[in-house]
Amino acid sequence: MQNAKCKMQNGKGETGSSSFSILHSAFCILHFVFRHRKAVAVLVLLVAIAPSALACPVCWGSPDDPMVKGANNGIWVLLGVVAFVQIGFAAMFWSFWRRAREQRRFRESLRVIEGGPHG
Numbered sequence: 001m002q003n004a005k006c007k008m009q010n011g012k013g014e015t016g017s018s019s020f021s022i023l024h025s026a027f028c029i030l031h032f033v034f035r036h037r038k039a040v041a042v043l044v045l046l047v048a049i050a051p052s053a054l055a056c057p058v059c060w061g062s063p064d065d066p067m068v069k070g071a072n073n074g075i076w077v078l079l080g081v082v083a084f085v086q087i088g089f090a091a092m093f094w095s096f097w098r099r100a101r102e103q104r105r106f107r108e109s110l111r112v113i114e115g116g117p118h119g
Contacts, residue, residue: 033040061068
């Protein structure tokens with residue numbers, strides 16, 4: 001249920017005064033904050049810890065620094081490991097598909113011929 005002052009701002013009892021609408025807009029925002037305290041608290045917490053999620057000071061250094069080059073090389077090695085594992089999964093599923101196709105052909109070649117010697 002909306003607060004009565006927020007309903008006034010939505011068109012029921014609008015006075016036309018800019019200070020009146022600003023005051024009621026602020027009141028509606030506060031009303032929203034108090035109704036959704038947990039969501040607002042999580043949002044404020046995320047904004048507060050966002051600076052700690054920035055890049056480390058090593059990455060802010062000069063590109064020719066040995067630490068930066070080492071970090072970049074480490075990233076490329078880890079990307080290579082991920083690519084190698086993904087290629088391995090693709091090769092495994094391709095071999096499963098190929099073996100299933102060969103097994104299906106073999107089973108089809110062993111069909112019993114109708115009307116054999118007793119027919």
